[in-house]
Amino acid sequence: MSDPGASGGQAGVFADPYRVYNFKLEIQGITAGHFTECSGFDIQVHAIRYRQGGVNEVVHRVPGPVTYGDIELRYGLTDSRELWDWFMTAVEGRVQRKNISILMLDSRGVAEVMRWDCINAWPARWRGAPLNALDHALAIETLTIVFETLDRA
Template identity: 30%
Template sequence: MKVPLNPLSRDLTQQLPALLGPNRKQPTPKPPGSYPSLGLAMRFSVRVDNLNLGGWSSCRGLGMQFGAREMTEGGAIDPSDLLPERLSYSAITLERAVSRPDSDVLQGWLRDIAARWMTHDAADQNSTVYQGQDVDIRLHDHRGQEVAGWVLHKAYPKEWSGPELNADSHAVALERLTLVHCGFLGRR
Protein backbone atom coordinates (compact mmCIF):
# COMPACT_ATOMS: atom_id res chain seq x y z
CA MET A 1 0.00 0.00 0.00
CA LYS A 2 1.52 3.29 -1.09
CA VAL A 3 0.95 6.26 1.23
CA PRO A 4 0.61 9.57 -0.61
CA LEU A 5 2.74 12.46 0.62
CA ASN A 6 0.88 15.39 2.07
CA PRO A 7 2.15 18.38 0.10
CA LEU A 8 0.89 20.73 2.81
CA SER A 9 3.07 19.13 5.46
CA ARG A 10 6.48 20.76 5.66
CA ASP A 11 7.78 18.24 8.16
CA LEU A 12 8.54 15.00 6.32
CA THR A 13 9.67 13.38 9.58
CA GLN A 14 6.01 13.16 10.61
CA GLN A 15 5.26 11.23 7.43
CA LEU A 16 8.35 8.99 7.70
CA PRO A 17 6.72 6.19 9.76
CA ALA A 18 3.93 5.89 7.18
CA LEU A 19 6.48 5.77 4.34
CA LEU A 20 8.71 3.18 6.02
CA GLY A 21 5.84 0.88 6.94
CA PRO A 22 4.87 -0.66 10.28
CA ASN A 23 7.87 -3.01 10.59
CA ARG A 24 10.63 -0.50 9.90
CA LYS A 25 12.07 1.72 12.57
CA GLN A 26 12.93 5.32 12.02
CA PRO A 27 16.72 5.81 12.11
CA THR A 28 17.96 7.57 15.21
CA PRO A 29 20.22 10.53 14.52
CA LYS A 30 23.75 10.44 15.91
CA PRO A 31 24.67 12.98 18.56
CA PRO A 32 26.95 15.74 17.19
CA GLY A 33 30.05 14.54 19.05
CA SER A 34 29.91 11.01 17.62
CA TYR A 35 30.77 11.91 14.02
CA PRO A 36 34.40 11.36 12.99
CA SER A 37 36.66 14.39 13.10
CA LEU A 38 37.60 15.25 9.52
CA GLY A 39 40.77 17.07 8.57
CA LEU A 40 40.35 20.28 6.61
CA ALA A 41 42.89 20.84 3.81
CA MET A 42 43.09 24.53 4.73
CA ARG A 43 43.96 23.91 8.41
CA PHE A 44 47.48 22.66 8.95
CA SER A 45 50.60 23.72 10.82
CA VAL A 46 54.32 23.30 10.10
CA ARG A 47 57.08 23.08 12.72
CA VAL A 48 60.80 22.34 12.46
CA ASP A 49 61.91 20.76 15.72
CA ASN A 50 60.48 23.36 18.14
CA LEU A 51 60.37 26.26 15.68
CA ASN A 52 56.95 27.26 14.35
CA LEU A 53 57.34 28.21 10.68
CA GLY A 54 54.04 30.10 10.72
CA GLY A 55 50.94 29.74 8.61
CA TRP A 56 50.99 28.32 5.10
CA SER A 57 48.23 28.32 2.50
CA SER A 58 49.33 25.25 0.55
CA CYS A 59 51.20 21.98 1.11
CA ARG A 60 51.75 19.82 -1.99
CA GLY A 61 53.65 16.61 -2.66
CA LEU A 62 52.99 14.57 0.46
CA GLY A 63 53.41 11.10 -1.02
CA MET A 64 55.53 8.02 -1.46
CA GLN A 65 56.24 5.52 -4.22
CA PHE A 66 56.86 1.79 -3.79
CA GLY A 67 59.47 0.65 -6.28
CA ALA A 68 59.15 -2.85 -7.73
CA ARG A 69 61.02 -4.77 -10.41
CA GLU A 70 59.26 -7.32 -12.59
CA MET A 71 61.14 -10.63 -12.75
CA THR A 72 60.37 -13.15 -15.47
CA GLU A 73 61.89 -16.56 -15.92
CA GLY A 74 63.20 -17.39 -19.36
CA GLY A 75 60.56 -19.03 -21.51
CA ALA A 76 57.93 -19.11 -18.76
CA ILE A 77 54.47 -17.88 -19.68
CA ASP A 78 53.31 -17.71 -16.09
CA PRO A 79 52.73 -14.32 -14.53
CA SER A 80 55.98 -12.67 -13.54
CA ASP A 81 57.02 -12.02 -9.96
CA LEU A 82 57.53 -8.58 -8.48
CA LEU A 83 60.56 -7.90 -6.32
CA PRO A 84 60.32 -4.92 -3.98
CA GLU A 85 62.87 -2.16 -4.42
CA ARG A 86 63.37 1.13 -2.62
CA LEU A 87 60.71 3.41 -1.26
CA SER A 88 60.92 6.96 -2.46
CA TYR A 89 59.28 10.04 -1.01
CA SER A 90 58.12 13.08 -2.93
CA ALA A 91 59.44 16.55 -2.24
CA ILE A 92 57.05 18.76 -0.23
CA THR A 93 56.28 22.28 -1.43
CA LEU A 94 54.84 24.81 1.00
CA GLU A 95 53.41 28.09 -0.25
CA ARG A 96 52.06 31.23 1.42
CA ALA A 97 51.70 34.98 1.19
CA VAL A 98 54.74 36.93 2.38
CA SER A 99 54.21 38.42 5.84
CA ARG A 100 56.69 40.10 8.17
CA PRO A 101 56.60 37.81 11.22
CA ASP A 102 56.29 34.44 9.43
CA SER A 103 58.71 35.27 6.62
CA ASP A 104 61.28 36.61 9.12
CA VAL A 105 61.19 33.33 11.08
CA LEU A 106 61.64 31.35 7.86
CA GLN A 107 64.53 33.56 6.69
CA GLY A 108 66.23 33.14 10.08
CA TRP A 109 65.91 29.35 9.85
CA LEU A 110 67.29 29.33 6.29
CA ARG A 111 70.14 31.63 7.37
CA ASP A 112 71.11 29.19 10.17
CA ILE A 113 71.08 26.26 7.73
CA ALA A 114 73.14 28.18 5.15
CA ALA A 115 75.75 28.93 7.80
CA ARG A 116 76.13 25.20 8.59
CA TRP A 117 75.54 23.89 5.05
CA MET A 118 79.09 23.06 4.02
CA THR A 119 81.20 24.46 6.81
CA HIS A 120 82.73 22.31 9.47
CA ASP A 121 85.59 23.38 11.66
CA ALA A 122 87.36 20.28 12.99
CA ALA A 123 88.96 22.37 15.75
CA ASP A 124 85.53 23.52 17.01
CA GLN A 125 83.77 20.73 18.94
CA ASN A 126 80.38 22.48 18.55
CA SER A 127 80.68 22.89 14.76
CA THR A 128 78.50 20.48 12.81
CA VAL A 129 77.54 20.05 9.19
CA TYR A 130 73.80 20.36 8.65
CA GLN A 131 72.28 16.86 8.61
CA GLY A 132 68.61 17.69 8.25
CA GLN A 133 65.87 18.27 10.79
CA ASP A 134 62.49 16.75 11.49
CA VAL A 135 59.64 18.78 9.98
CA ASP A 136 56.26 18.21 11.59
CA ILE A 137 53.12 18.80 9.48
CA ARG A 138 49.85 18.58 11.43
CA LEU A 139 46.35 18.51 9.93
CA HIS A 140 43.51 20.01 12.02
CA ASP A 141 39.72 19.83 12.04
CA HIS A 142 37.29 22.75 12.24
CA ARG A 143 37.87 23.01 16.01
CA GLY A 144 41.65 23.14 15.65
CA GLN A 145 42.06 19.59 17.00
CA GLU A 146 44.77 17.47 15.40
CA VAL A 147 43.40 14.83 13.01
CA ALA A 148 46.58 13.51 11.37
CA GLY A 149 50.26 14.30 11.20
CA TRP A 150 53.43 13.52 9.32
CA VAL A 151 57.01 13.92 10.53
CA LEU A 152 59.41 14.37 7.62
CA HIS A 153 62.66 12.80 8.86
CA LYS A 154 66.00 14.47 8.09
CA ALA A 155 64.35 17.14 5.96
CA TYR A 156 66.44 19.60 3.98
CA PRO A 157 65.32 22.78 2.27
CA LYS A 158 65.80 22.07 -1.42
CA GLU A 159 64.61 25.43 -2.68
CA TRP A 160 63.15 28.69 -1.45
CA SER A 161 61.67 31.12 -3.94
CA GLY A 162 60.48 34.59 -3.15
CA PRO A 163 57.71 36.62 -4.70
CA GLU A 164 57.61 37.65 -8.33
CA LEU A 165 57.53 41.44 -8.19
CA ASN A 166 55.85 43.27 -11.04
CA ALA A 167 54.44 46.80 -11.02
CA ASP A 168 51.72 45.75 -13.50
CA SER A 169 50.40 42.95 -11.26
CA HIS A 170 47.77 43.03 -8.53
CA ALA A 171 48.65 39.55 -7.24
CA VAL A 172 49.57 38.73 -3.66
CA ALA A 173 53.33 38.24 -3.14
CA LEU A 174 54.01 34.54 -2.48
CA GLU A 175 56.96 32.60 -1.12
CA ARG A 176 57.57 28.88 -1.66
CA LEU A 177 59.67 26.42 0.30
CA THR A 178 60.47 22.97 -1.12
CA LEU A 179 61.69 20.31 1.27
CA VAL A 180 63.27 16.93 0.53
CA HIS A 181 63.33 14.28 3.24
CA CYS A 182 64.14 10.68 4.12
CA GLY A 183 60.54 9.64 4.69
CA PHE A 184 57.63 10.10 7.06
CA LEU A 185 56.78 6.54 8.07
CA GLY A 186 59.47 6.17 10.72
CA ARG A 187 60.61 2.92 12.26
CA ARG A 188 58.72 0.73 14.73
Protein backbone atom coordinates (compact mmCIF):
# COMPACT_ATOMS: atom_id res chain seq x y z
CA MET A 1 0.00 0.00 0.00
CA SER A 2 1.39 3.43 -0.89
CA ASP A 3 1.92 6.25 1.58
CA PRO A 4 -0.60 9.08 0.88
CA GLY A 5 1.91 11.67 2.11
CA ALA A 6 4.74 10.37 -0.09
CA SER A 7 4.14 13.04 -2.74
CA GLY A 8 4.89 15.78 -0.22
CA GLY A 9 1.27 16.84 0.27
CA GLN A 10 -1.28 15.89 2.86
CA ALA A 11 -4.83 14.86 2.12
CA GLY A 12 -7.21 17.78 2.65
CA VAL A 13 -4.41 20.39 2.86
CA PHE A 14 -4.16 22.83 -0.03
CA ALA A 15 -0.69 24.15 -0.91
CA ASP A 16 -0.56 27.31 -2.98
CA PRO A 17 1.42 26.92 -6.21
CA TYR A 18 4.54 29.03 -6.64
CA ARG A 19 4.24 32.44 -8.31
CA VAL A 20 6.02 32.97 -11.64
CA TYR A 21 7.10 36.57 -11.12
CA ASN A 22 9.93 36.18 -8.58
CA PHE A 23 13.05 34.66 -10.08
CA LYS A 24 16.67 35.53 -10.71
CA LEU A 25 19.76 34.29 -12.54
CA GLU A 26 22.98 33.19 -10.91
CA ILE A 27 26.15 32.72 -12.94
CA GLN A 28 28.78 30.60 -11.18
CA GLY A 29 26.93 31.24 -7.88
CA ILE A 30 26.82 35.06 -8.23
CA THR A 31 23.52 36.86 -8.83
CA ALA A 32 23.58 38.30 -12.34
CA GLY A 33 20.24 40.04 -12.13
CA HIS A 34 16.50 39.81 -12.06
CA PHE A 35 14.68 39.47 -15.35
CA THR A 36 11.25 40.27 -16.74
CA GLU A 37 10.85 36.84 -18.33
CA CYS A 38 12.58 33.48 -18.47
CA SER A 39 11.28 30.83 -20.86
CA GLY A 40 12.38 27.75 -22.75
CA PHE A 41 12.82 25.22 -19.96
CA ASP A 42 12.38 22.04 -21.92
CA ILE A 43 13.72 18.50 -21.81
CA GLN A 44 12.63 15.91 -24.34
CA VAL A 45 13.46 12.23 -24.50
CA HIS A 46 12.95 11.29 -28.13
CA ALA A 47 11.19 7.99 -28.72
CA ILE A 48 12.74 5.56 -31.17
CA ARG A 49 10.11 3.43 -32.88
CA TYR A 50 10.69 -0.07 -34.14
CA ARG A 51 8.66 -3.08 -35.21
CA GLN A 52 9.32 -6.57 -34.01
CA GLY A 53 9.84 -9.02 -36.83
CA GLY A 54 6.62 -10.85 -37.67
CA VAL A 55 4.44 -8.68 -35.38
CA ASN A 56 3.13 -5.93 -37.64
CA GLU A 57 0.34 -4.60 -35.41
CA VAL A 58 2.64 -3.28 -32.66
CA VAL A 59 5.13 -0.44 -32.87
CA HIS A 60 7.50 -0.56 -29.92
CA ARG A 61 9.13 2.57 -28.50
CA VAL A 62 12.39 2.85 -26.60
CA PRO A 63 14.03 5.97 -25.17
CA GLY A 64 16.43 7.70 -27.53
CA PRO A 65 18.48 10.90 -27.43
CA VAL A 66 17.72 13.60 -24.89
CA THR A 67 17.53 17.24 -26.02
CA TYR A 68 17.29 20.41 -23.95
CA GLY A 69 15.50 23.59 -24.98
CA ASP A 70 17.20 26.97 -25.17
CA ILE A 71 16.55 29.39 -22.31
CA GLU A 72 15.46 32.90 -23.24
CA LEU A 73 16.06 35.65 -20.71
CA ARG A 74 14.36 39.00 -21.22
CA TYR A 75 15.63 41.95 -19.25
CA GLY A 76 15.50 45.72 -19.12
CA LEU A 77 18.39 47.42 -20.88
CA THR A 78 20.86 49.00 -18.44
CA ASP A 79 24.47 50.13 -18.61
CA SER A 80 25.65 46.76 -17.23
CA ARG A 81 27.92 44.96 -19.72
CA GLU A 82 28.32 41.60 -17.94
CA LEU A 83 25.91 39.59 -20.12
CA TRP A 84 26.95 41.45 -23.30
CA ASP A 85 30.64 40.74 -22.66
CA TRP A 86 29.89 37.06 -21.99
CA PHE A 87 27.98 36.86 -25.28
CA MET A 88 30.79 38.58 -27.18
CA THR A 89 33.26 35.86 -26.13
CA ALA A 90 31.12 33.41 -28.12
CA VAL A 91 30.98 35.81 -31.09
CA GLU A 92 34.78 35.97 -31.03
CA GLY A 93 35.06 32.16 -30.94
CA ARG A 94 36.17 31.99 -27.31
CA VAL A 95 33.04 30.42 -25.77
CA GLN A 96 33.06 30.62 -21.98
CA ARG A 97 30.96 27.78 -20.61
CA LYS A 98 29.56 28.54 -17.18
CA ASN A 99 27.21 26.85 -14.76
CA ILE A 100 24.13 28.98 -14.29
CA SER A 101 21.08 28.65 -12.09
CA ILE A 102 17.57 30.01 -12.42
CA LEU A 103 16.17 30.51 -8.93
CA MET A 104 12.48 30.78 -8.15
CA LEU A 105 11.85 32.90 -5.08
CA ASP A 106 8.98 32.99 -2.60
CA SER A 107 6.14 35.51 -2.98
CA ARG A 108 8.15 38.12 -1.05
CA GLY A 109 11.09 37.68 -3.44
CA VAL A 110 13.46 36.72 -0.62
CA ALA A 111 13.81 32.97 -0.01
CA GLU A 112 14.72 30.42 -2.68
CA VAL A 113 11.98 27.82 -3.16
CA MET A 114 13.28 26.04 -6.26
CA ARG A 115 16.32 26.04 -8.52
CA TRP A 116 17.22 24.81 -11.98
CA ASP A 117 20.95 24.29 -12.57
CA CYS A 118 22.08 24.51 -16.20
CA ILE A 119 25.49 22.95 -16.70
CA ASN A 120 28.04 24.19 -19.27
CA ALA A 121 25.86 27.06 -20.44
CA TRP A 122 26.85 29.78 -22.89
CA PRO A 123 25.00 32.61 -24.67
CA ALA A 124 24.09 31.74 -28.25
CA ARG A 125 21.88 34.65 -29.34
CA TRP A 126 21.27 38.27 -28.42
CA ARG A 127 18.30 40.37 -29.58
CA GLY A 128 18.36 44.07 -29.00
CA ALA A 129 15.44 46.06 -27.71
CA PRO A 130 13.05 47.30 -30.39
CA LEU A 131 13.29 51.08 -30.56
CA ASN A 132 10.20 53.16 -31.29
CA ALA A 133 10.06 56.93 -30.80
CA LEU A 134 6.25 56.77 -30.34
CA ASP A 135 6.35 54.16 -27.57
CA HIS A 136 6.87 54.79 -23.85
CA ALA A 137 7.76 51.19 -22.95
CA LEU A 138 10.94 49.91 -21.35
CA ALA A 139 13.79 48.80 -23.60
CA ILE A 140 13.86 44.98 -23.26
CA GLU A 141 16.75 42.85 -24.58
CA THR A 142 16.71 39.07 -25.01
CA LEU A 143 19.58 36.67 -24.42
CA THR A 144 19.33 33.02 -25.49
CA ILE A 145 21.42 30.59 -23.47
CA VAL A 146 22.16 26.99 -24.46
CA PHE A 147 23.39 24.32 -22.07
CA GLU A 148 24.27 20.63 -21.88
CA THR A 149 22.32 19.30 -18.89
CA LEU A 150 19.63 20.51 -16.52
CA ASP A 151 19.03 19.58 -12.89
CA ARG A 152 16.18 20.64 -10.63
CA ALA A 153 17.09 21.14 -7.01
